[in-house]
Amino acid sequence: ALSDIGLYGLAVMGQNFALNMASHGFSVSVCNRSPGKVDATVERAKEEGDLPLVGYKEPKEFIESLAKPRKVVLLVQAGAAVDATIATLSEFMEEGDILVDCGNEWFPNSQRRAKELEPKKIMFVGMGISGGEEGARNGPSLMPGGPKEAFDALAPIITKCAAQVNDGPCTTYLGSIGSGNYVKMVHNGVEYGDMQLIAEVYDVLKHVAGMDNDELAATFGDWNTGELQSFLIEITAVIFSRKDDLTDSGHVVDKILDKTGMKGTGRWTIQEAAERSTAAPTMAAALDARYISGRKAERVEAAKTLTGPTDIPKVSKEQLVEDIKAALYCSKICSYAQGMNLIKSASNHFEWGVDLGECARIWKGGCIIRAAFLDDIKRAYVRDPELDNLLVDPDFTAQILERQASWRRVVTLCVASGIAAPAMTASLSYFDSYRRARLPANLVQAQRDFFGAHTYERVDKEGTFHCLWDDTHKDIGDVTGRI
């Protein structure tokens, strides 16, 4: 009999996702460029309970083993490997068939591939997948974007294989091609922000409050039962409690080199934020923090001469833990507000029609940023799908106002102690900029007009104005209005 779906690309993510589909009763054909992985996957399917999975070593046989319209999921490395795989497989595919790329792909690549497949009438879907290897096997968050018809054909399978939360499976139709990759890209930007915020909290608790790893594990464990409940807080508690087996002394976390790696999706998020003229300072700060961490040798040198404050303020540990919990929560709200608004800008620009409430909902389970408060975000967008900013949702406004004194105390403490808290500080500045009816941008406009005759608008009159600012600068630009 023909298989329900095919999966090409059998690294661990691919193997796990194939087994996930098979364990939901769907018959799965698998194939891989190097055939050894095919045998390994078939073996695993046997071991995990004789799952309905058949291995193929030839692309042609693999494609021919699928029921029409053929659905082929790709889990190969993003970039050139995807193009090569599409070229190989599409040769044997027909009108109405569906290719689904699950890589962390730069969204314009998916848009291009969809176009390239148009003459053959093969439908192309870019589907973000989050949750790592474990999620792929037991229920990831799936973020598909492509033709609605393709989504409808995939839905019976992917709604079963995705993580399940109280209000449904962690997948939904996001919009046309590119939207799925985009939402996954922003997910990763938000992931960078969350991770950096947690790292800053760690820095303060360790270096100002003097907490050891056991206390940190207990604090994060405790936070994971309340408003901060999330996968990243949960794993952070586990990380702090992990002893170092390799040397049999101390904790692993203290032995890890302080240099953060990255694969690139976080950088794309910031590039895109700039492209869409949308502020994303928390995520940008997280990205910069990774870059600075990478300059380890320079920092070691600089640390010899660039001293910080010696007079570190004394604080009560209990008060600090309470304050920092509030500060982390407020900072997270700002970061998610930025992420949601970035998706909104792109969705408007590309006419994807992404439902932001649904977006928050499908992140509630399976993915790396899964968190209790995504339910509040979902509710905010259900209440008002056109919400300008999460900060002005009445629930979030109340939550922030209740905590802002704590938030400011923490940021002040960081500054006074010489502890860098770029993401938390960026979040607070975002809040303080957004909540001001009048910003000092009037002065920047005046300067622009002074040196470049870039003109300005006024608060008291309609129109565009330009000013001859002083006697020595009479010869600047065109005068389109005159005070």
Ligand code: 6PG
């Ligand atoms: C996920 C993750 C994953 C990502 C890693 C590494 O949702 O499962 O986002 O897709 O590849 O988190 O990202 P960096 O190497 O850029 O930190």
